[in-house]
Amino acid sequence: DDSRPILTGVYMVAEEKGFRLVATDSYRLAVRDMPGSSLLAGQPPILVPSRALTELARLLEKDSEVSLYLGEKEASFEINNIRMTTRLIEGEFPDYKRLVPDDNPNKLTANRAELRDAVKRVRLLAQEATPIRLEMGMNGLQLIAKTQDIGEAHETVDANYNGDDLTIAFNAEYLLKGLEIAPGDDITLETRDNQKPAVLKSDEHPEFLYLLMPVRIS
Structure with missing residues (x-):
């Protein structure tokens, strides 16, 4: 959203064991830790335009140093x-740590690729504004x-x-994007209820986190 410049950037901040990248559009939030990197050691947080980092990513090769x-x-x-x-974006980035729940009691674990492909198939039959419902229970x-x-379009996913x-x-689209960028074979979706933020985590890569807001349904 170009009308809110703060939300067009990626927040980069030094952490004790590396540095962290954070981005949000107010409907979802992505966090990725880069352990072992000293890129921002001793420096204040910065807010970098996402377009610039997209261009930087095109230059990256395996084991590249930045x-x-x-x-x-x-x-x-x-x-x-x-x-x-x-040019850096000026302004105060949202307090993202306050947005991330740390006690979501409901946990669903599934193969990331299988869940991603199931979402794609259901999405094909849905109109653009149609949300995807996830019914979670004893049967998966x-x-x-x-x-x-x-x-209606239905898919059963082993979980x-x-x-x-x-x-x-x-x-x-937001759910699918999170499943596409998540690393690892398995993914865990942590929820509290159908109104509070949900969190996608990778079991094999604890440095990754993707938060998304649910859509209200009748």
Whole structure:
């Protein structure tokens, strides 16, 4: 949303064992820790335009090293003898730690690729604004999309679920994006109820977190 510049950037902040990347559009939030990196050691947090980091990602190769040079209002990234400079976004980034729940009691674990592909299939039959419902219980996971013109699309996904029976709905595109960018083979969806933020986590990569807000359903 270009009308809210703060939300067009990626927040980069030094952590005790590396640094952290955070981005949000107010409907979802992604966090990725980079342990072992000293890119921001001793530096204040910065807010980098997401477009600049997208360009930087195109230059990255496996095991590439990135150097960061900070000015008062700009940052330069150097990789493979190429330097890219971008103006930093000014303003205060949202207190993202307050948004991330740490006690969601309901946990569903599934194969990431199987869940991703099931969401894709259900989404094909859903209209653009139609949310996907997740029905979680003792029998695992059911994905459902309802439309007036086509009817209902159902998918059963093999999953392990611990928690109270729960039906929760998400924007299909936002859910799919989280499943696509998550690392590892298995993914865990942590929820409290159908109104509070849900969190996607990778069992094999604890440095990854993807929060998304549910959609209200009748």
